[in-house]
Amino acid sequence: MVINLDIPDPAEWAVRYAVSGLAVLPLHSAPDGRCTCGHDCGSPGKHPLTSHGKDDASCDLTQVTTWWARWPWANVGIRPRSG
């Protein structure tokens, strides 16, 4: 399960969450209702950009900044702490 956050500056928030110890991952965006994956998918703007989805979630700042440097428009997904 991934929580999708619709926030104005995703890169900044991704870093903030990572700093506070939450594992984040980049999600597709749907700025005009069309998902950036380019497909007619079932959850526009709400599925992961990375190949392993929520299993890629990380609080490693290097990883997080690399993701948002590559996809600055990406929505921020947070993987809730297990347990």
Ligand SMILES: [Zn+2]
């Ligand atoms: Zn999509």
